[in-house]
Amino acid sequence: MPNFSGVIAPVLTPFGEDGSADPDRFIEHCQWLLDEGCTALAPFGTTSEGNSLGLDERMELLEEIVDADIAPELLMPGTGTPSLADTIVLTKHAVEIGCGGVLVLPPYYYKAPSEEGLYRYFSEMIEGVDEDDLKVYLYHIPPIAQVGFSLSLIERLRKAFPDVVVGLKDSSGDWSNTAAILDKFPGFEVFPGSEAFLLDGLRKGGAGCISATCNVNPGPIRKVFDNWQTDEADKLQEGISAVRKTVQAYPLITGLKSIVAHFRDDPEWAKVRPPFTELPDGDAEKLISQLKALDFTMDVD
């Protein structure tokens, strides 16, 4: 049985008036996502502005959602930083409070590291965390991190740590890369980073998806996951792909927050942390009206 599967949201992080993370809106959003069909949550991913949060902020927010009775085994927080030391701190904390897994970026400051260097980084990270329950998901997102995971690096890490390195999120946006990983590593829990590849992935043994848009469209995405072997599957996939395509024509994080702000009738939700900025005037309204033309809604009542 896989450790994680299905529809996983990299949870948006709401900010309060003073710019600090807002635990109440955060918990409410986490609960809504699980109620609406997400099978698990990946806080502090790229979409979460996770890399704009401080170490203490991440650990405190994680404790807050666990205290709010969200089952920690459903959580796969992002714990990767450029620093081995900080990544160990965040990862150990996540395992200690019971998280089912962690999603770990490669060290992304220094560019073009060798495969051996990345192998050592992950080996030392896993040994430094030193927890039997550690389950690592490699976070491959070369368009942003610039540094990524080659097939041969994945192979080495799986071979050295078969019970720890159990999956990967592929946000390369390159289906041929996802397909190559699925072909080469049966049983590895591979999540495309966009629901646009959900059905294609499932048909090749993929585990589901971890996708930004799950923050606003969890129900229909879950429907694809639940019905992927039925005759309806392609039509359902077309529906979620249309929403994805509309949303990603705008700056993704800011756009998603504007959608939540609109449907929750809560302008505070649109706040982003620098270096992000709000959408240009009129763009939020345009995005919402394009989504409504697709019969999109968020059932937040």
Next chain:
Amino acid sequence: MPNFSGVIAPVLTPFGEDGSADPDRFIEHCQWLLDEGCTALAPFGTTSEGNSLGLDERMELLEEIVDADIAPELLMPGTGTPSLADTIVLTKHAVEIGCGGVLVLPPYYYKAPSEEGLYRYFSEMIEGVDEDDLKVYLYHIPPIAQVGFSLSLIERLRKAFPDVVVGLKDSSGDWSNTAAILDKFPGFEVFPGSEAFLLDGLRKGGAGCISATCNVNPGPIRKVFDNWQTDEADKLQEGISAVRKTVQAYPLITGLKSIVAHFRDDPEWAKVRPPFTELPDGDAEKLISQLKALDFTMDVD
């Protein structure tokens, strides 16, 4: 009078057998650099593997060197991280222990941020630190950070925070960019990121250099700074440029550590933290023999 000027080393960080930062070797190296001609020190820069160090490691090392009687006003530690929150923590700590300035990367995880987003990041950072003595040096290193400072962003920040945003390190490697900044902002403390541009920079009003190679060649680099208005200047510059050219034909950080390890007869010094790896077999010996052919030495006795 400028806040900083002259020859500044982004101090290499030695690691002990267990992979943790080694304060004794670190302090010894800091003292040697100041004795040999560095006018100031920039710990936790790119060359320092600063981005591979944890927040706690950086703060503890900084306290160790201040406790070892290195004057904090000579320190310009790197305090930039991808996160506004963590950058505020490190920056506030540096100011509180008396550091003369801080060298701050832009938030470098999310790519292609808007100028407005970066402006807000630095504004909120400066307001969040909230210390009268804060002196910020912008760290422009687009080959690695990918995110950098445009002339118009520098102009906005200087205008909004004239007593705080007082200088910049330009590691673009692009002399025309350094020249444009020097032309546009007289009085701004501009440090090229390589001593290859030291003399050219000084002739246009530059403040000195903050350069990796200052870790091994501080004396001759200082001599260029002290004699830049004399007839000897071009010849002295040729000498330090030849050393730089030789060193930078190898992976820079690993190469520099190998040089220190050789001249200190201390193999531990060659250790790097993942994702870096040691030089390939034979490369250290080749580098040393090329340097000796230039009459290079490190006077560590």
